Every structure is written in structure tokens, then in C-alpha cells.
Amino acid sequence: MSVVANGPHARLAELGLELPEVVPPVASYLPAVQSGQHVYVSGQLPMADGKLLATGKVGAGVSADQAKQLAQRCALNALAAIDSLVGLENVVKVVKLTGFVASAPGFTGQPAVINGASDLFGTVFGEAGRHARSAVGVAELPLDAPVEVEVIVEVS
Numbered sequence: 001m002s003v004v005a006n007g008p009h010a011r012l013a014e015l016g017l018e019l020p021e022v023v024p025p026v027a028s029y030l031p032a033v034q035s036g037q038h039v040y041v042s043g044q045l046p047m048a049d050g051k052l053l054a055t056g057k058v059g060a061g062v063s064a065d066q067a068k069q070l071a072q073r074c075a076l077n078a079l080a081a082i083d084s085l086v087g088l089e090n091v092v093k094v095v096k097l098t099g100f101v102a103s104a105p106g107f108t109g110q111p112a113v114i115n116g117a118s119d120l121f122g123t124v125f126g127e128a129g130r131h132a133r134s135a136v137g138v139a140e141l142p143l144d145a146p147v148e149v150e151v152i153v154e155v156s
Contacts, residue, residue, distance in 0.1 A: 059107030
């Protein structure tokens, strides 16, 4: 596949990032599904090489800065799922990002954590990467992950 100048693959390369293999589902679902002009990406955990990069609660054992990097990894895994299904070059708009942060009691910095994902989408897609968003604190996530990100994109 050729890299389009200033396309999403080129922007990832400029950041020193490459798309990982699509993370296999940990239960009964698909990594991403297309319906009409939209791709719905299942919740992505901060996995690399088949392993979680960290476990635990943000604000107790996992710092907010570390969690922000983990959210970026979740977003990178989401991009891999999109690319494998329809190709990143076909993304017209990142529509909605939902981020879940396994939060220690009293931790209220969920928006800053999920900026790790939002900032990556903005860098990769420019104006088309600006999106609606929710950043939600939760008690537990699958496999004791600190962060999970799901995304909806519009495609051509």
C-alpha cells in the first residue's frame, strides 16, 4: 500500500508510530464493524504484542500521565482496526470518541487522560480528527486495564 503524502499513514510515521496488528477480541465481538458510512470500533485496551501495557487504577498505581499514553495506545489500536476494515485513507471524519478510565476514588482527571486518544486523532486526521467525546470514570475495566477507548468514524 502506498503512503499518500500528508495522509494518515504518513502522519503516523512522522510521529514515529506504526499501526500494530489488530488486537484480537477478548470475547464474542468484532474489532470493528461498518454500517453504511460509519465504522464502529469496539472498545480498545492498551494492548501491545498481546499483552496489556499496564493494569490498575488511574490515580492509584497508574499516573495520569501514564494513563494518557495508554489512551494514545488504545487509539492507535483503534486506528489499526479501522485500517484493516476500510483503510485509514477512507476516514472522512472522527465522529465520536468514548473513553473509559478505571479510576481510583477521588480521581477526576478523566478528560486529561482521554486527551491522549483525542490528540492522536487530531494529529493523524487534522480538522477531520476533531470529534464529540465522553470521558467516563469507571470502577473496573476488562482485564484490569486502566483505560479503554471506543470510536465511531465516518468513511467515504
